[in-house]
Amino acid sequence: MTDIRSHHISPGFDAELEHLTGHFQRLGGMVAQQLQDSLRALVTTDRAQAENVCARDQEINERDVAIDRLCMSILARRQPAANDLRLVTSVGHATFDLERIGDEAAKIARICVEMFDAGISPPVVDQIQAAGEMVLDMLRDVLDAFARLDSVAAYEVARRDALLDVSCEEIIEATLQELIAREQNLAGSLRMLWIPRALERIGDHSCNLAEHVVFVAKGEYVRHMSLRRMAKRVQS
Amino acid sequence: MTDIRSHHISPGFDAELEHLTGHFQRLGGMVAQQLQDSLRALVTTDRAQAENVCARDQEINERDVAIDRLCMSILARRQPAANDLRLVTSVGHATFDLERIGDEAAKIARICVEMFDAGISPPVVDQIQAAGEMVLDMLRDVLDAFARLDSVAAYEVARRDALLDVSCEEIIEATLQELIAREQNLAGSLRMLWIPRALERIGDHSCNLAEHVVFVAKGEYVRHMSLRRMAKRVQS
Numbered sequence: 001m002t003d004i005r006s007h008h009i010s011p012g013f014d015a016e017l018e019h020l021t022g023h024f025q026r027l028g029g030m031v032a033q034q035l036q037d038s039l040r041a042l043v044t045t046d047r048a049q050a051e052n053v054c055a056r057d058q059e060i061n062e063r064d065v066a067i068d069r070l071c072m073s074i075l076a077r078r079q080p081a082a083n084d085l086r087l088v089t090s091v092g093h094a095t096f097d098l099e100r101i102g103d104e105a106a107k108i109a110r111i112c113v114e115m116f117d118a119g120i121s122p123p124v125v126d127q128i129q130a131a132g133e134m135v136l137d138m139l140r141d142v143l144d145a146f147a148r149l150d151s152v153a154a155y156e157v158a159r160r161d162a163l164l165d166v167s168c169e170e171i172i173e174a175t176l177q178e179l180i181a182r183e184q185n186l187a188g189s190l191r192m193l194w195i196p197r198a199l200e201r202i203g204d205h206s207c208n209l210a211e212h213v214v215f216v217a218k219g220e221y222v223r224h225m226s227l228r229r230m231a232k233r234v235q236s
Numbered sequence: 237m238t239d240i241r242s243h244h245i246s247p248g249f250d251a252e253l254e255h256l257t258g259h260f261q262r263l264g265g266m267v268a269q270q271l272q273d274s275l276r277a278l279v280t281t282d283r284a285q286a287e288n289v290c291a292r293d294q295e296i297n298e299r300d301v302a303i304d305r306l307c308m309s310i311l312a313r314r315q316p317a318a319n320d321l322r323l324v325t326s327v328g329h330a331t332f333d334l335e336r337i338g339d340e341a342a343k344i345a346r347i348c349v350e351m352f353d354a355g356i357s358p359p360v361v362d363q364i365q366a367a368g369e370m371v372l373d374m375l376r377d378v379l380d381a382f383a384r385l386d387s388v389a390a391y392e393v394a395r396r397d398a399l400l401d402v403s404c405e406e407i408i409e410a411t412l413q414e415l416i417a418r419e420q421n422l423a424g425s426l427r428m429l430w431i432p433r434a435l436e437r438i439g440d441h442s443c444n445l446a447e448h449v450v451f452v453a454k455g456e457y458v459r460h461m462s463l464r465r466m467a468k469r470v471q472s
Binding site for chain 2: 058061062064065068069071072075076079081082085086089092093096172173176180190193197221223224
Protein backbone atom coordinates (compact mmCIF):
# COMPACT_ATOMS: atom_id res chain seq x y z
CA MET A 1 0.00 0.00 0.00
CA THR A 2 3.00 2.27 0.45
CA ASP A 3 3.52 2.96 -3.29
CA ILE A 4 0.74 5.56 -3.38
CA ARG A 5 1.16 7.09 0.05
CA SER A 6 3.94 9.52 0.64
CA HIS A 7 6.16 8.69 3.59
CA HIS A 8 5.64 10.73 6.70
CA ILE A 9 8.00 12.74 8.78
CA SER A 10 7.00 10.56 11.71
CA PRO A 11 7.94 6.93 10.94
CA GLY A 12 5.52 5.93 13.71
CA PHE A 13 2.62 7.13 11.60
CA ASP A 14 3.62 4.94 8.65
CA ALA A 15 3.83 1.95 10.98
CA GLU A 16 0.42 2.79 12.40
CA LEU A 17 -1.21 2.90 8.96
CA GLU A 18 0.45 -0.42 8.04
CA HIS A 19 -0.87 -1.84 11.31
CA LEU A 20 -4.40 -0.64 10.44
CA THR A 21 -4.40 -2.01 6.89
CA GLY A 22 -2.87 -5.28 8.17
CA HIS A 23 -5.76 -5.68 10.61
CA PHE A 24 -8.21 -4.88 7.82
CA GLN A 25 -6.71 -7.48 5.48
CA ARG A 26 -6.70 -10.14 8.19
CA LEU A 27 -10.39 -9.49 8.85
CA GLY A 28 -10.98 -9.75 5.08
CA GLY A 29 -9.23 -13.14 5.02
CA MET A 30 -11.30 -14.39 7.96
CA VAL A 31 -14.55 -13.27 6.36
CA ALA A 32 -13.68 -14.95 3.03
CA GLN A 33 -12.91 -18.15 4.95
CA GLN A 34 -16.28 -17.94 6.74
CA LEU A 35 -18.06 -17.65 3.40
CA GLN A 36 -16.11 -20.56 1.93
CA ASP A 37 -16.80 -22.75 4.98
CA SER A 38 -20.52 -21.95 5.02
CA LEU A 39 -20.84 -22.94 1.36
CA ARG A 40 -18.81 -26.11 1.92
CA ALA A 41 -21.06 -26.99 4.86
CA LEU A 42 -24.08 -26.64 2.54
CA VAL A 43 -22.56 -28.77 -0.24
CA THR A 44 -21.30 -31.54 2.06
CA THR A 45 -24.26 -31.28 4.51
CA ASP A 46 -21.70 -30.91 7.28
CA ARG A 47 -23.56 -29.72 10.36
CA ALA A 48 -20.43 -29.36 12.51
CA GLN A 49 -18.76 -27.07 9.97
CA ALA A 50 -21.91 -24.94 9.75
CA GLU A 51 -21.94 -24.61 13.54
CA ASN A 52 -18.27 -23.60 13.52
CA VAL A 53 -19.06 -20.76 11.14
CA CYS A 54 -21.83 -19.52 13.45
CA ALA A 55 -19.51 -19.71 16.46
CA ARG A 56 -16.70 -17.76 14.77
CA ASP A 57 -18.97 -14.82 13.90
CA GLN A 58 -18.40 -13.36 17.37
CA GLU A 59 -14.67 -13.01 16.70
CA ILE A 60 -15.38 -11.10 13.49
CA ASN A 61 -17.66 -8.75 15.40
CA GLU A 62 -14.93 -8.10 17.94
CA ARG A 63 -12.35 -7.37 15.26
CA ASP A 64 -14.78 -5.02 13.51
CA VAL A 65 -15.10 -2.93 16.67
CA ALA A 66 -11.32 -3.08 17.24
CA ILE A 67 -10.60 -1.71 13.75
CA ASP A 68 -13.17 1.05 14.19
CA ARG A 69 -11.55 2.05 17.49
CA LEU A 70 -8.16 2.08 15.77
CA CYS A 71 -9.48 4.38 13.01
CA MET A 72 -10.95 6.76 15.60
CA SER A 73 -7.73 6.75 17.57
CA ILE A 74 -5.64 7.55 14.47
CA LEU A 75 -8.02 10.36 13.48
CA ALA A 76 -7.85 11.83 16.99
CA ARG A 77 -4.08 11.58 17.55
CA ARG A 78 -2.60 11.94 14.07
CA GLN A 79 -5.13 14.26 12.44
CA PRO A 80 -4.34 12.87 8.99
CA ALA A 81 -4.93 14.89 5.82
CA ALA A 82 -5.48 14.19 2.12
CA ASN A 83 -4.57 10.58 1.12
CA ASP A 84 -4.13 9.40 4.69
CA LEU A 85 -7.48 10.79 5.75
CA ARG A 86 -9.15 9.03 2.83
CA LEU A 87 -7.39 5.79 3.72
CA VAL A 88 -8.38 5.86 7.39
CA THR A 89 -12.04 6.82 6.84
CA SER A 90 -12.38 4.32 3.97
CA VAL A 91 -10.95 1.48 6.05
CA GLY A 92 -13.59 2.40 8.65
CA HIS A 93 -16.43 2.22 6.10
CA ALA A 94 -15.01 -0.88 4.39
CA THR A 95 -14.73 -2.72 7.72
CA PHE A 96 -18.48 -2.27 8.08
CA ASP A 97 -18.93 -4.03 4.71
CA LEU A 98 -16.63 -6.90 5.76
CA GLU A 99 -18.57 -7.34 8.98
CA ARG A 100 -21.86 -7.51 7.05
CA ILE A 101 -20.37 -10.13 4.72
CA GLY A 102 -19.45 -12.13 7.82
CA ASP A 103 -23.07 -11.80 9.02
CA GLU A 104 -24.38 -13.11 5.70
CA ALA A 105 -21.97 -16.10 5.85
CA ALA A 106 -23.17 -16.88 9.38
CA LYS A 107 -26.75 -16.59 8.17
CA ILE A 108 -26.08 -19.15 5.40
CA ALA A 109 -24.55 -21.47 8.02
CA ARG A 110 -27.54 -21.02 10.37
CA ILE A 111 -29.98 -21.88 7.56
CA CYS A 112 -27.92 -25.02 6.85
CA VAL A 113 -28.16 -26.14 10.48
CA GLU A 114 -31.93 -25.57 10.51
CA MET A 115 -32.47 -27.47 7.28
CA PHE A 116 -30.23 -30.38 8.27
CA ASP A 117 -32.06 -30.63 11.61
CA ALA A 118 -35.45 -30.57 9.89
CA GLY A 119 -34.30 -33.35 7.56
CA ILE A 120 -34.76 -31.16 4.47
CA SER A 121 -32.23 -31.76 1.72
CA PRO A 122 -31.33 -28.37 0.25
CA PRO A 123 -32.30 -28.01 -3.41
CA VAL A 124 -30.22 -26.62 -6.35
CA VAL A 125 -26.96 -26.98 -4.41
CA ASP A 126 -24.82 -27.10 -7.58
CA GLN A 127 -26.13 -23.75 -8.75
CA ILE A 128 -25.59 -22.22 -5.31
CA GLN A 129 -22.04 -23.55 -5.24
CA ALA A 130 -21.30 -21.97 -8.63
CA ALA A 131 -22.71 -18.59 -7.53
CA GLY A 132 -20.83 -18.93 -4.24
CA GLU A 133 -17.53 -19.38 -6.08
CA MET A 134 -18.31 -16.35 -8.21
CA VAL A 135 -18.88 -14.14 -5.16
CA LEU A 136 -15.89 -15.59 -3.29
CA ASP A 137 -13.66 -14.64 -6.23
CA MET A 138 -15.13 -11.13 -6.21
CA LEU A 139 -14.41 -10.76 -2.51
CA ARG A 140 -10.83 -12.05 -2.75
CA ASP A 141 -10.08 -9.89 -5.79
CA VAL A 142 -11.40 -6.72 -4.17
CA LEU A 143 -9.35 -7.36 -1.01
CA ASP A 144 -6.32 -7.76 -3.24
CA ALA A 145 -7.21 -4.52 -5.06
CA PHE A 146 -7.49 -2.80 -1.67
CA ALA A 147 -4.03 -4.02 -0.67
CA ARG A 148 -2.53 -2.67 -3.91
CA LEU A 149 -4.90 0.34 -4.17
CA ASP A 150 -5.59 -0.81 -7.72
CA SER A 151 -8.65 1.06 -9.07
CA VAL A 152 -8.82 -0.87 -12.33
CA ALA A 153 -8.93 -4.23 -10.52
CA ALA A 154 -11.60 -2.78 -8.20
CA TYR A 155 -13.66 -1.72 -11.21
CA GLU A 156 -13.42 -5.25 -12.63
CA VAL A 157 -14.99 -6.59 -9.42
CA ALA A 158 -17.88 -4.11 -9.64
CA ARG A 159 -18.43 -5.10 -13.28
CA ARG A 160 -18.97 -8.77 -12.34
CA ASP A 161 -21.80 -7.97 -9.91
CA ALA A 162 -24.50 -7.87 -12.63
CA LEU A 163 -23.70 -11.48 -13.62
CA LEU A 164 -23.94 -12.56 -10.01
CA ASP A 165 -27.32 -10.87 -9.61
CA VAL A 166 -28.71 -12.78 -12.62
CA SER A 167 -27.42 -16.09 -11.21
CA CYS A 168 -29.01 -15.39 -7.83
CA GLU A 169 -32.39 -14.55 -9.36
CA GLU A 170 -32.26 -17.81 -11.35
CA ILE A 171 -31.43 -19.77 -8.21
CA ILE A 172 -34.35 -18.25 -6.32
CA GLU A 173 -36.75 -19.19 -9.08
CA ALA A 174 -35.33 -22.71 -9.45
CA THR A 175 -35.46 -23.24 -5.69
CA LEU A 176 -39.11 -22.30 -5.50
CA GLN A 177 -40.06 -24.42 -8.47
CA GLU A 178 -38.30 -27.40 -6.94
CA LEU A 179 -39.78 -26.86 -3.49
CA ILE A 180 -43.28 -26.63 -4.95
CA ALA A 181 -42.72 -29.72 -7.13
CA ARG A 182 -41.57 -31.74 -4.12
CA GLU A 183 -44.62 -30.69 -2.10
CA GLN A 184 -42.35 -31.03 0.88
CA ASN A 185 -42.66 -28.97 4.07
CA LEU A 186 -42.85 -25.64 2.23
CA ALA A 187 -42.74 -23.32 5.23
CA GLY A 188 -39.62 -25.06 6.54
CA SER A 189 -37.89 -24.86 3.18
CA LEU A 190 -38.59 -21.21 2.54
CA ARG A 191 -35.57 -20.06 4.51
CA MET A 192 -33.47 -21.66 1.79
CA LEU A 193 -34.43 -18.68 -0.36
CA TRP A 194 -32.27 -16.41 1.77
CA ILE A 195 -29.10 -18.18 0.66
CA PRO A 196 -29.01 -16.77 -2.89
CA ARG A 197 -30.17 -13.47 -1.46
CA ALA A 198 -27.23 -13.52 0.98
CA LEU A 199 -24.85 -14.15 -1.93
CA GLU A 200 -26.37 -11.23 -3.80
CA ARG A 201 -25.79 -8.95 -0.83
CA ILE A 202 -22.21 -10.13 -0.42
CA GLY A 203 -21.74 -9.10 -4.06
CA ASP A 204 -23.15 -5.66 -3.20
CA HIS A 205 -20.76 -5.28 -0.29
CA SER A 206 -17.86 -6.33 -2.53
CA CYS A 207 -18.89 -3.50 -4.87
CA ASN A 208 -18.87 -1.07 -1.95
CA LEU A 209 -15.35 -2.25 -1.16
CA ALA A 210 -14.39 -1.64 -4.79
CA GLU A 211 -15.71 1.93 -4.55
CA HIS A 212 -13.64 2.53 -1.42
CA VAL A 213 -10.52 1.38 -3.29
CA VAL A 214 -11.15 3.93 -6.03
CA PHE A 215 -11.80 6.63 -3.44
CA VAL A 216 -8.52 5.98 -1.62
CA ALA A 217 -6.46 5.51 -4.77
CA LYS A 218 -7.91 8.30 -6.91
CA GLY A 219 -9.69 10.61 -4.48
CA GLU A 220 -12.82 10.19 -6.61
CA TYR A 221 -16.32 9.37 -5.37
CA VAL A 222 -17.68 6.63 -7.65
CA ARG A 223 -20.64 5.72 -5.41
CA HIS A 224 -23.91 5.60 -7.34
CA MET A 225 -22.06 5.96 -10.62
CA SER A 226 -22.87 3.86 -13.67
CA LEU A 227 -20.20 1.30 -14.58
CA ARG A 228 -19.46 3.31 -17.72
CA ARG A 229 -18.71 6.47 -15.76
CA MET A 230 -16.78 4.50 -13.14
CA ALA A 231 -14.65 2.95 -15.92
CA LYS A 232 -13.66 6.43 -17.13
CA ARG A 233 -12.67 7.55 -13.65
CA VAL A 234 -10.45 4.57 -12.92
CA GLN A 235 -8.64 4.86 -16.24
CA SER A 236 -7.98 8.59 -16.00
CA MET B 237 -27.91 18.70 19.39
CA THR B 238 -26.01 21.44 21.19
CA ASP B 239 -26.96 20.37 24.72
CA ILE B 240 -24.32 17.63 24.80
CA ARG B 241 -21.58 19.25 22.80
CA SER B 242 -19.45 21.87 24.44
CA HIS B 243 -19.23 25.17 22.60
CA HIS B 244 -16.05 25.85 20.69
CA ILE B 245 -13.66 28.75 20.76
CA SER B 246 -14.33 29.15 17.05
CA PRO B 247 -18.03 29.92 16.56
CA GLY B 248 -17.54 28.92 12.91
CA PHE B 249 -17.00 25.33 13.99
CA ASP B 250 -20.30 25.19 15.90
CA ALA B 251 -22.08 26.55 12.85
CA GLU B 252 -20.38 23.96 10.67
CA LEU B 253 -21.50 21.07 12.89
CA GLU B 254 -25.05 22.45 12.93
CA HIS B 255 -24.89 22.67 9.15
CA LEU B 256 -23.77 19.02 8.95
CA THR B 257 -26.44 17.67 11.28
CA GLY B 258 -29.05 19.83 9.52
CA HIS B 259 -28.14 18.21 6.18
CA PHE B 260 -28.26 14.79 7.82
CA GLN B 261 -31.73 15.38 9.28
CA ARG B 262 -33.06 16.69 5.96
CA LEU B 263 -31.79 13.55 4.22
CA GLY B 264 -33.47 11.49 6.94
CA GLY B 265 -36.77 13.29 6.33
CA MET B 266 -36.51 12.70 2.57
CA VAL B 267 -35.77 9.01 3.04
CA ALA B 268 -38.72 8.56 5.42
CA GLN B 269 -40.95 10.28 2.84
CA GLN B 270 -39.66 7.94 0.11
CA LEU B 271 -40.55 4.93 2.25
CA GLN B 272 -43.99 6.29 3.05
CA ASP B 273 -44.68 7.07 -0.63
CA SER B 274 -43.53 3.64 -1.84
CA LEU B 275 -45.86 1.93 0.64
CA ARG B 276 -48.75 4.22 -0.30
CA ALA B 277 -48.12 3.43 -3.99
CA LEU B 278 -48.40 -0.27 -3.16
CA VAL B 279 -51.60 0.11 -1.16
CA THR B 280 -53.35 2.40 -3.66
CA THR B 281 -51.80 0.70 -6.76
CA ASP B 282 -50.64 4.15 -7.85
CA ARG B 283 -48.09 3.62 -10.62
CA ALA B 284 -47.27 7.34 -10.98
CA GLN B 285 -46.39 7.64 -7.29
CA ALA B 286 -44.18 4.54 -7.49
CA GLU B 287 -42.35 6.05 -10.46
CA ASN B 288 -41.84 9.30 -8.56
CA VAL B 289 -40.14 7.41 -5.75
CA CYS B 290 -37.78 5.76 -8.26
CA ALA B 291 -36.99 9.12 -9.87
CA ARG B 292 -36.23 10.84 -6.56
CA ASP B 293 -33.66 8.21 -5.54
CA GLN B 294 -31.00 10.03 -7.57
CA GLU B 295 -31.37 13.15 -5.38
CA ILE B 296 -30.85 11.04 -2.25
CA ASN B 297 -27.69 9.58 -3.76
CA GLU B 298 -26.37 13.07 -4.49
CA ARG B 299 -27.09 14.26 -0.96
CA ASP B 300 -25.37 11.17 0.47
CA VAL B 301 -22.17 12.02 -1.40
CA ALA B 302 -22.47 15.69 -0.40
CA ILE B 303 -22.72 14.82 3.31
CA ASP B 304 -19.76 12.46 3.04
CA ARG B 305 -17.71 15.22 1.40
CA LEU B 306 -18.74 17.59 4.18
CA CYS B 307 -17.62 15.10 6.85
CA MET B 308 -14.25 14.64 5.13
CA SER B 309 -13.82 18.38 4.80
CA ILE B 310 -14.56 18.96 8.50
CA LEU B 311 -12.15 16.18 9.52
CA ALA B 312 -9.41 17.68 7.31
CA ARG B 313 -9.83 21.33 8.24
CA ARG B 314 -11.07 21.24 11.84
CA GLN B 315 -9.34 18.09 13.11
CA PRO B 316 -12.08 17.51 15.69
CA ALA B 317 -11.45 15.54 18.88
CA ALA B 318 -13.53 13.59 21.40
CA ASN B 319 -17.30 14.26 21.11
CA ASP B 320 -16.99 16.20 17.89
CA LEU B 321 -14.92 13.49 16.23
CA ARG B 322 -17.51 10.91 17.22
CA LEU B 323 -20.31 13.10 15.90
CA VAL B 324 -18.66 13.70 12.52
CA THR B 325 -17.61 10.08 11.88
CA SER B 326 -20.99 8.76 13.08
CA VAL B 327 -22.90 11.11 10.79
CA GLY B 328 -20.72 9.71 7.97
CA HIS B 329 -21.60 6.10 8.83
CA ALA B 330 -25.25 6.92 9.53
CA THR B 331 -25.63 8.67 6.18
CA PHE B 332 -24.66 5.39 4.56
CA ASP B 333 -27.56 3.71 6.40
CA LEU B 334 -29.99 6.42 5.30
CA GLU B 335 -28.89 6.01 1.70
CA ARG B 336 -29.46 2.25 1.89
CA ILE B 337 -32.93 2.83 3.33
CA GLY B 338 -33.58 5.09 0.33
CA ASP B 339 -32.43 2.26 -1.96
CA GLU B 340 -34.80 -0.19 -0.30
CA ALA B 341 -37.71 2.26 -0.69
CA ALA B 342 -36.87 2.69 -4.38
CA LYS B 343 -36.71 -1.11 -4.72
CA ILE B 344 -40.21 -1.44 -3.23
CA ALA B 345 -41.44 1.19 -5.71
CA ARG B 346 -39.76 -0.60 -8.65
CA ILE B 347 -41.39 -3.90 -7.69
CA CYS B 348 -44.76 -2.11 -7.56
CA VAL B 349 -44.28 -0.74 -11.10
CA GLU B 350 -43.33 -4.19 -12.41
CA MET B 351 -46.29 -5.89 -10.76
CA PHE B 352 -48.80 -3.24 -11.87
CA ASP B 353 -47.48 -3.51 -15.45
CA ALA B 354 -47.74 -7.31 -15.38
CA GLY B 355 -51.34 -7.05 -14.14
CA ILE B 356 -50.51 -8.87 -10.92
CA SER B 357 -52.44 -7.67 -7.88
CA PRO B 358 -50.07 -7.67 -4.92
CA PRO B 359 -51.09 -10.10 -2.16
CA VAL B 360 -51.24 -9.51 1.63
CA VAL B 361 -51.17 -5.74 1.23
CA ASP B 362 -52.78 -5.08 4.61
CA GLN B 363 -50.05 -6.98 6.43
CA ILE B 364 -47.35 -5.18 4.46
CA GLN B 365 -48.92 -1.84 5.29
CA ALA B 366 -48.93 -2.68 9.01
CA ALA B 367 -45.27 -3.75 8.94
CA GLY B 368 -44.45 -0.65 6.87
CA GLU B 369 -45.98 1.62 9.50
CA MET B 370 -43.99 -0.18 12.19
CA VAL B 371 -40.70 0.41 10.39
CA LEU B 372 -41.59 3.99 9.45
CA ASP B 373 -42.16 4.74 13.14
CA MET B 374 -38.80 3.16 13.98
CA LEU B 375 -37.05 5.33 11.39
CA ARG B 376 -38.73 8.56 12.49
CA ASP B 377 -38.06 7.84 16.16
CA VAL B 378 -34.39 7.08 15.60
CA LEU B 379 -33.93 10.28 13.58
CA ASP B 380 -35.51 12.16 16.44
CA ALA B 381 -33.20 10.36 18.91
CA PHE B 382 -30.24 11.39 16.73
CA ALA B 383 -31.33 15.03 16.79
CA ARG B 384 -31.56 14.96 20.60
CA LEU B 385 -28.66 12.49 21.10
CA ASP B 386 -31.07 10.48 23.26
CA SER B 387 -29.58 7.01 23.90
CA VAL B 388 -32.63 5.69 25.71
CA ALA B 389 -34.93 6.56 22.81
CA ALA B 390 -32.39 4.97 20.43
CA TYR B 391 -32.42 1.79 22.49
CA GLU B 392 -36.22 1.70 22.32
CA VAL B 393 -35.99 1.66 18.52
CA ALA B 394 -33.50 -1.23 18.54
CA ARG B 395 -35.79 -3.14 20.90
CA ARG B 396 -38.68 -2.98 18.40
CA ASP B 397 -36.68 -4.64 15.62
CA ALA B 398 -37.39 -8.21 16.79
CA LEU B 399 -41.16 -7.64 16.44
CA LEU B 400 -40.66 -6.29 12.95
CA ASP B 401 -38.59 -9.33 11.95
CA VAL B 402 -41.37 -11.68 13.08
CA SER B 403 -43.97 -9.71 11.07
CA CYS B 404 -41.79 -9.80 7.97
CA GLU B 405 -41.26 -13.57 8.19
CA GLU B 406 -45.02 -14.03 8.53
CA ILE B 407 -45.64 -11.85 5.49
CA ILE B 408 -43.17 -13.84 3.39
CA GLU B 409 -44.86 -17.09 4.29
CA ALA B 410 -48.37 -15.70 3.73
CA THR B 411 -47.32 -14.23 0.38
CA LEU B 412 -45.98 -17.53 -0.87
CA GLN B 413 -48.99 -19.49 0.31
CA GLU B 414 -51.30 -17.04 -1.44
CA LEU B 415 -49.26 -17.00 -4.64
CA ILE B 416 -49.24 -20.81 -4.76
CA ALA B 417 -52.97 -20.99 -4.02
CA ARG B 418 -53.73 -18.56 -6.84
CA GLU B 419 -51.65 -20.59 -9.31
CA GLN B 420 -51.02 -17.26 -10.97
CA ASN B 421 -47.83 -16.37 -12.87
CA LEU B 422 -45.52 -17.51 -10.06
CA ALA B 423 -42.23 -16.35 -11.53
CA GLY B 424 -43.63 -12.85 -12.05
CA SER B 425 -44.99 -12.69 -8.53
CA LEU B 426 -41.84 -13.83 -6.78
CA ARG B 427 -40.32 -10.37 -6.69
CA MET B 428 -43.12 -9.48 -4.31
CA LEU B 429 -41.17 -11.44 -1.69
CA TRP B 430 -38.49 -8.76 -1.62
CA ILE B 431 -40.88 -6.21 -0.18
CA PRO B 432 -41.06 -7.69 3.35
CA ARG B 433 -37.34 -8.39 3.07
CA ALA B 434 -36.75 -4.70 2.24
CA LEU B 435 -38.76 -3.71 5.32
CA GLU B 436 -36.68 -6.06 7.43
CA ARG B 437 -33.48 -4.46 6.16
CA ILE B 438 -34.79 -0.96 6.81
CA GLY B 439 -35.36 -2.11 10.37
CA ASP B 440 -31.74 -3.28 10.52
CA HIS B 441 -30.49 0.08 9.26
CA SER B 442 -32.67 1.85 11.82
CA CYS B 443 -30.93 -0.25 14.49
CA ASN B 444 -27.54 0.81 13.10
CA LEU B 445 -28.70 4.42 13.38
CA ALA B 446 -29.69 3.74 16.98
CA GLU B 447 -26.20 2.40 17.71
CA HIS B 448 -24.63 5.53 16.24
CA VAL B 449 -26.78 7.67 18.54
CA VAL B 450 -25.48 5.79 21.59
CA PHE B 451 -21.91 6.08 20.30
CA VAL B 452 -22.15 9.85 19.86
CA ALA B 453 -24.07 10.47 23.07
CA LYS B 454 -22.23 8.06 25.39
CA GLY B 455 -18.95 7.29 23.62
CA GLU B 456 -19.83 3.60 23.94
CA TYR B 457 -19.70 0.99 21.19
CA VAL B 458 -22.96 -0.98 21.39
CA ARG B 459 -22.57 -2.69 18.00
CA HIS B 460 -23.10 -6.47 18.21
CA MET B 461 -24.28 -6.15 21.79
CA SER B 462 -27.31 -7.98 23.12
CA LEU B 463 -30.29 -5.75 23.89
CA ARG B 464 -29.81 -6.51 27.58
CA ARG B 465 -26.23 -5.23 27.56
CA MET B 466 -27.20 -2.27 25.39
CA ALA B 467 -29.96 -1.37 27.88
CA LYS B 468 -27.39 -1.21 30.69
CA ARG B 469 -25.09 1.06 28.71
CA VAL B 470 -27.75 3.57 27.78
CA GLN B 471 -29.01 3.83 31.34
CA SER B 472 -25.58 4.29 32.91
